[in-house]
Amino acid sequence: MATVATVEQSQKQLWAGGAEPLKASYGKLMMWFFLMSDAFTFSALLITYGLIRFSHEAAPAAANVVVDGAHKFIFSHEYWPIPEAVFTHFPFTHAHLPLAFVGLMTFILIMSSVTMVLAVEAGHRMHKDAVAKWMLWTILGGFAFLGSQAWEWSIFIVGSENGLTLSETGKTIFGATLTENEYGPPAFADLFFFITGFHGTHVLSGVLLNILIFFNVVTGLYERRGHYEMVEKVGLYWHFVDLVWVFVFTFFYLV
């Protein structure tokens, strides 16, 4: 008797909504499927990068020269540049430090992913102060990353002291825009702006969402609600942004 009653009741509940066959709430599932669609968009961008890169000439060995004992890479519109020759600057120094700044940015983003997952963990324990603390660190990490990206963009746009003089017209190009690029084919700069820009926009909206969540944590909204699931959902988004950067780092900067 008792079992029948339970079965009947659970059948009813199953059709009354609120049942979670995947043991994850509606909002969480939708976040997963949104992220999946976003993963397709980013994949398309990165695969396009690969396709356009390999449809250009690779840099010849002669592009690497040694001037006064220092290694230099000669940029040209004829071939695709190697990323470690383009991204060599680091704030507050004129030293030649290839990829060091991108490394720092990667570290910042992984670190902010860690603070985010610590906020989620504290949320499971209804530890309001700890959630607020880790959310704040995550927001700071997000701003640090955005600031770094702004700095990298400005260096890229302003360009080097000597620029690139085109042999056919004699015109000298400094830095990069969507149509001109001193580091190589204009498509290289376009892809840089689009891929890191699209990722940066994701970071920006992630930071805004994190601020909103932080505000709700501090005012005690989730405390009253009895759970911190919103922190988990926005956390999923934030980790995804970190995940995308891992791929951008490899396919744009390393390879």
Add this chain to the structure above:
Amino acid sequence: MATELTGQFIPDTNPESVKQRSRIWTVFWILFAITSFEFLVAFTKGPLNIPHILVLTMFISLTIVKAFYIVAEFMHLKHEMKVLIWSVVIPTVFIIWLIVALLMEGGSH
């Protein structure tokens, strides 16, 4: 999820929580070590004359390892139900398809 939503305050000193947090930091150190290793390879591949195809394979497989740790541990997917795991993982074959399709298209001229 390892900790149920009890709606009750549990302090930092809770042994289950201490264990979970040390796991989070372990994943961080794994990601950190892999990224540092990638840098090491990026700067020594020239002087050591490591073949390009080997470097490429290494970078791509290490990226997939990092992606696994972020998705499985940070995004908690490893601890979700199997149906959810497969619903997220299986559609990524379309990404593989796009890579193969565009590479073939790109190599056709």
